[in-house]
Structure formats: C-alpha cells, structure tokens
Amino acid sequence: VELASRRGELLTSLTSVRVLYALLLEPQPGSWTYRDLARLSGASLGAVASVMRVLRQRGHVTHGKSGYRLHRAPELLELWISGYTEHFRPRSEVGRFRAAERDLEAVVNDLVRWAPSARVRWALTGTFAGHVLTRHYRGEHLVLFMEPWSPGYLRKLRWAPAAEGSITVLRTFSPRQLDHDVKVPDRAPGWPVAAPLLVYAELLADGS
Numbered sequence: 001v002e003l004a005s006r007r008g009e010l011l012t013s014l015t016s017v018r019v020l021y022a023l024l025l026e027p028q029p030g031s032w033t034y035r036d037l038a039r040l041s042g043a044s045l046g047a048v049a050s051v052m053r054v055l056r057q058r059g060h061v062t063h064g065k066s067g068y069r070l071h072r073a074p075e076l077l078e079l080w081i082s083g084y085t086e087h088f089r090p091r092s093e094v095g096r097f098r099a100a101e102r103d104l105e106a107v108v109n110d111l112v113r114w115a116p117s118a119r120v121r122w123a124l125t126g127t128f129a130g131h132v133l134t135r136h137y138r139g140e141h142l143v144l145f146m147e148p149w150s151p152g153y154l155r156k157l158r159w160a161p162a163a164e165g166s167i168t169v170l171r172t173f174s175p176r177q178l179d180h181d182v183k184v185p186d187r188a189p190g191w192p193v194a195a196p197l198l199v200y201a202e203l204l205a206d207g208s
Contacts, residue, residue, distance in 0.1 A: 015047040017083040018174050023061075023070060024080060024197060025176065031067040042175045077197075084201040094149050094169040098162035104128070104142045107167065111144075112190040114156065121178045122146040123194040125170070126202040132184055132193055143168045143202060145194060147178060 018041040026032075032040075037048045055061040060076055062069050070076065099107045108124070115122055123145050124132060131138035146169050154160065159167065172178060182193040193199070 013083060014087045014173065015043050016051050017080065017088050018043045019048055019051045020076060020080040020083070021174050021197070022176060024073070024076060025195065040174075040176055042173070080197075081201050081204060085205040088173050089170075089202075089205045092170045092173070094146070094171055095161055096163060096165040097154070097159040097167040097169070098165040099167060100158035100160075104140070104166065107142060108191055110157065118153070118156070120146060120148065120153070121192075123178050123192040123198075125194040125199050126206055129193045129199045130203060132191060133182075133196070133199070141166050141168065141206075143170065143206075145170050145172050145177060145198075147172045 019037060022037055022041040034045055034048045034052065037043075037052070038045045041048065043051075052061060055076075056063070060071055062071065099110075101107050101110065108128075111122060114120075123129075124143070125145060126141065126143035127137060127139035128142050128144075130136060144167075149169060149171070159165075177194070177198070178192070182195060184191055184193050194202075
C-alpha cells in the first residue's frame, strides 16, 4: 500500500506535470527516447525514467516495435490535472496586477504590440482564453503565462501590483508550453492562446 501511494504521489508531482504534458500533447510519441522526453518536458533524465517506469507498471504506457503507445488517456488526463492544480498552480503565480487600462481586451492588445520588441513570449489561459476559442463566459480576470518575467515590465505595461488585481501572470513549467500553435479566430488577431489542455486545467483550478 505504501509503495502504491508513493507511485501515486509521483504521478501527481511537478515532475510528472512536465512529463505527462509532453506525452499528452503528442498522444502517440512513437520512437521518443527518454532523452527526447527530458528535452521536451524540461525534467531530468532520471525523473523521466521514474515517471515512465510507473506509467508502464500501471499499464498506461507500452513499448513495442513502433515505439511508445499511451493507454487509458482519460485517466492520464485526470492525473495531469491533479498534478497541475495541486503542485504547479499554487506556486506558479508571479503576481497579480492592475492595469492603467480598465478594458482587458485593450490590455491584451497592448501586450501584442509590446512583447515582440521586448522578446517576451506569452499566452492566454483560463476563462479569457476559453472565451477567445468558444465565445462563452470570459470573466473579468486575465490570466496568462509569460516567459521571461522582469519587474521592469510593470512600468512599460503600466501595471501595478495589486492583491485583487484583474491580471495574473503565471510562470511556465515546460519548454513546450509556449510553443503550441493554437489557431484563434480572426476576431482575435495576434492573441496567443495556450494549448486547450492548459486552458482546461486552469478553468478547473480556478473553479470555473
């Protein structure tokens, strides 16, 4: 029982968040090696081996001539969401801020114009991203991943720290996190949106 508990904890750790994210983005990773997974996930080679060993023991991963295959993907999704909400999200906030501009769409458009010259990469997540993709509830809280982050950006963006601010900046956990090319509707040109997997997890973490 204790061993099974430790395995369960491993599959919801921050390390597993990184490894499972890489796997879930490519449900048939084929001939990926552990080194490939380490590079794509940002986890160490030893950590990748540990997570993959537990996944194989649980029957979530098999390996044959054609490479790895994932099984029972809905269960893997639940494991990943549990790890995201319990281990990544609570420690991921860079901070909460209030913008001089009250219109959050204008805030996003300011980011679109400013980020390239500052060499900053970012992507919307949470309800705002969900609204861009589906036109459902947008809410009044803008959540985004940003890499890198510097306090010096606040002056340029005209943001101020605020405990109840409407803007939340999150750290990234994976080298691939800002690489996913999500096609957004023409109504939101230039608005980068995180992978639906991340948007969904953030909605659940937010209780939306």
